[in-house]
Amino acid sequence: MMKRFRALVAGTTVLTCLGILLAGCGDDSESGPATLRYSWWGNAERADLMKQAIALFESKHPDVTVTPSFQEYEAYWQKMATETAGGNAPDVLQMDFSYLREYADRGVLYDLKKQTGENLVLDDLLPGFQGAGEVDGALYGVPVGGNTWSMYYNPAIFAKAGVPTPAAGWSWQDYRNSMARITEATDSYGGGNYTGIIYNLEVRLRQQGGQLFTPDGRLGFTREQLHAFWAEGQELIRADVVLPVDKAVQIKPRSGFADDLIASELGWDNFLVRYAAEVKTPLKLAPVPTDNPGQLGQYLKPAMLLSTSSRTEHPEEAAKLISFLINDPEAGRIFGANRGLPATNAQRAAAQLEGPLAEVAAYEQSIADQLTKAPPAPPKGAGGVEATFIRISEELHYGRISVDQAVDQFFADAEQKLGS
Template sequence: MRLLKRFIAVTAIASLALTGAACGDDGGDAAESGPVTLRYSWWGNADRAALMQKAIDLFQTQNPNIKITPSFQEYEAYWQKMATETAGNNAPDVFQMDFSYLREYSDRNALYDLKQQEGKALKLDDLLDGLKGAGQVKDGLYGVPVGANTWGYMYNPAVYAQAGIPEPKPGWTWNDYRATVAKITQATKGKVYGGGNYVGSYYNLELQLRQEGGLLYTEDGKIGFDKARLARFFNEGKALADAKATLPIEKGVQIKPQHALELDLIAGELGWDNFMARYAASTKAQLKLGPVPSDNPGAQGQYLKPAMLLSVSKKTKHAEAAAKLISFMINDPEVGKIFGANRGLPATNAQRAAVQLEGPLATVAAYEEGLKEQLTKAPPAPPKGAGTLEQTFIRIAEELQYGRISVDEAVNQFFTEVEDTLES
């Protein structure tokens, strides 16, 4: 009996000690000369993971000393995980970064300054002109763009033809846009709406501000517009919604996560042009990309936005290997071929040349090529809290379209959140 007891006690202690040892083994630290293991995280789905694995395999064959441990999540879950991992001093060495979170992480001292590797392990000279300097915050370089996109007008020409309305031409104004939306809805008797959630898009407001010579956020991270300007935007959008010219909000909410263009519910919508590929994959309609409306001829307001960046954790022990991986991901033509436009159109000339674009992707590339001269400088990286503000904007615009709040209430609610978010 006593023996049995002792035996049990000993095994229990031994098993505890074993689990403890297994936990403690994690922090193993390889010398820089020996094999190095890098953790690499990104957001995306299984399709992207398959492509990513191909690219990683290629990298590992070329750099037998570096082993990559990949992991991925969906976009929202990804940021929840990144936040907790960073807080727990356990961030991956290399991870995908979004423009709206760049300041959030760099201001909080969570990112490695890639300036130290630039020109050495990290080659940046082949980046597209519009993307040079993207990822820079103050004097440091905290992210390198992998892909880029532009705000554009995606539309279904068949619906325009059916409604007997000419397709949009350069020089059309915001009044033209709203009138067109209403006319199409009227002509199709509401079977197809002229436009979607126009007022719920933060970037439509940004585009208008840029056309007027303003910015969404100023260089020093303040909000770039006042209450009157926001009220004007909300009023114009609400008028469209009230006249039932745009897709009703209750419909838009129900079809999520699909987009109205995918379901042929609307004639056209302003959005990031790399979404063309996604929409085109699920609709039979031959979508086209057209000019954005502007009240100010000669100022289109569009810019090349880094769709996705790669950053390195401040806590990494292998900065050089991490920089090498990033350099490979943005420059290697083979990687460009593997991904196509999965990460947005490639950010370097070499990868753009390597990608054989077909169908909707060719349209997007041609569109960006045609705009090349008109694209203006990308805005400074948005201040921390920008992600929250964008969510707030979407939420408030939704309540506005439901008629739950007035324009004044909407404006005040947004600015309360601005004060709360940008000053804390």
């Protein structure tokens, strides 16, 4: 009789585990009640969604209590700096890809590979997100959602100019020729000056087999490569086919799409939501131009990740919470695209995306087989390097400095930031 009872209990445990879809499974009663502190950045809308998701998680894991905390982005990182310095980091914390290596190198984060396959299920991540939170072989963050680089364009303006719309196989010269024809035939500029954005340099480098940063945290390109890139931008300015920098600054925070000032732009695909609200005619997405057929240089960049503190007393429960937040379909329906397009297939299917977000998801699906592995988490100082790139390229586009001067200034400042 006792053997039959034990068999029934074992069978019930297996069925219970199967019922918790992709959210990890374990016998919470063995470890006893646990309380997890969970911190994230966001606004009141995200906080409301998060509370719903936490309540759902607690209903499925009755021995785990989650204590939530959120702040706006800047305040969040100020608080994280204070708490981690004092050894009082939350058990689970939202992580920005740009800060991942810095926090990992400081020993603040827990290696989630220790929980993978048991309490943390990663099998359903989109291929481009696999390994995106790794640093030096350890897993310090799991992507929640993300996006990829892309080309936006206004089909109505392209049609007015009689120019074919962007498509796979377009070279950078094809793009420049189209910008010239659009500027000549319409009241719009062909596009923005893409050489003022560091991610366009990155995608160009990746198309050539290079990278923005080396694995050891240095610049991954030469002075000659940067010189050629910025010289290309100067040629676009002289040809008067790109939106002048002074006009671009004047219309901020609106984009050039708002008044049909430009016909195209390069940027993260999730910006389509913002741009779509500015225009009367629908915008479309296309792959980035490339001179290396079959190599777009594009990848899925985590919009945010979830990490665990290296000091947590409940690594198993923390891993279960992360697994739930990225995998559970009901949680996916709650969040939709609030945290970026979901990183797992199950949550993307459950998110009920509509309008521009549905178009972004379809776009990513159309180029999924051409997306390559994300680069390693950027080194400490990468954010400062990006800011330097923006500042110096703006000075260059205003004509205040030469390309030679711009390259010299950038390398001096960037190397100092990465070396500090």
